[in-house]
Amino acid sequence: MDNTVGQVARLAGVTVRTLHHYDEIGLLHPSGRSEAGYRLYSEADLERLQELLFYRELGFGLDDIKRMMGDPGYDRGAALREHRELLQAELAARRAMLETVETAIARHEKGATMSKEEMFEVFGDFDPAEHEAEARERWGDTDAHKESSRRTSQYTKDDWVTIKAEADAIEERLAELLRSGADPSGGEAMAAAEAHRQHIDSWFYPCSSAMHVNLAEMYVADARFAEHYDSREPGLATFVRDAIKANAIR
Known part of the structure; x- marks a missing residue:
């Protein structure tokens, strides 16, 4: 089941604006959109967000996270x-x-x-x-x-x-x-x-x-x-x- 940006923000303890920013910089694109054009996040998107937040907790900058998670060899x-x-x-x-x-x-x-x-x-x-x-x-x-x-x-x-x-x-x-x-x-x-x-x-x-x-x-x-x-x-x-x-x- 897909999740709206508001639902994801509450689940992850981040702001809606933060999720919008991650989308804008290419770090976390939602997999879908509603008929009204609102962002919808899949389970795979939530897993990526979880890992992104792990890196943030460890002190990594967004540019570093994007490079690491975007590496073709990333495991x-x-x-x-x-x-x-x-x-x-x-x-x-x-x-x-x-x-x-x-x-x-x-x-x-x-x-x-x-x-x-x-x-x-x-x-x-x-x-x-x-x-x-x-x-x-x-x-x-x-x-x-x-x-x-x-x-x-x-x-x-x-x-x-x-x-x-x-x-x-x-x-x-x-x-x-x-x-x-x-x-x-x-x-x-x-x-x-x-x-x-x-x-x-x-x-x-x-x-x-x-x-x-x-x-x-x-x-x-x-x-x-x-x-x-x-x-x-x-x-x-x-x-x-x-x-x-x-x-x-x-």
């Missing part, structure tokens, strides 16, 4: 699975933050203080050995984590030295570009972003361009990832995200 199922994995990671991060806040409240009400380790545990670094238990708890059910665990369980100390050296080199290259005032959508920045994607793909788990973009959004949204990048160069997390997004849609 809705794969995109939804990647959305799920990113949201699982975000939820886990929020739960960890909430637990820290609740501990702080409980200690405050009892007149006690948290240890330094407890206060800053949620903002710690990303040493894989130190945080493996946490990673398993947060992302253990995702395909990406399972594949990463399978691969990394076979790595030697020399492998980890190589992985760290490669990661440091890629991040330093991105930092150099930021310092030089390079455009994150320029060729050099996109090449560095592609090296970043291939590093993940080679050492940890298959990393499509869409998944890479999802990770990039987390680099900015998650305080620990942002601190990791920005400690090398202020503003690097945002620069890396923008370079990755540009690389994904070129």
Whole structure:
């Protein structure tokens, strides 16, 4: 059964004007029109709107969404699975933050203080050995984590030295570009972003361009990832995200 623009607006929690705008820019065309010329949306249209709104919640701009969803190779199922994995990671991060806040409240009400380790545990670094238990708890059910665990369980100390050296080199290259005032959508920045994607793909788990973009959004949204990048160069997390997004849609 087709739905009117007003019905869709109420279902999705958006305005009628927003739906009109999506139609005007070619992002979501309704499949039909009533005899009076009013927009009518099919079930397939609603599915596309749902996915569009997922991307909006993750911080993507309309132009980026249009390019990604308009790609002939776009796979809705794969995109939804990647959305799920990113949201699982975000939820886990929020739960960890909430637990820290609740501990702080409980200690405050009892007149006690948290240890330094407890206060800053949620903002710690990303040493894989130190945080493996946490990673398993947060992302253990995702395909990406399972594949990463399978691969990394076979790595030697020399492998980890190589992985760290490669990661440091890629991040330093991105930092150099930021310092030089390079455009994150320029060729050099996109090449560095592609090296970043291939590093993940080679050492940890298959990393499509869409998944890479999802990770990039987390680099900015998650305080620990942002601190990791920005400690090398202020503003690097945002620069890396923008370079990755540009690389994904070129």
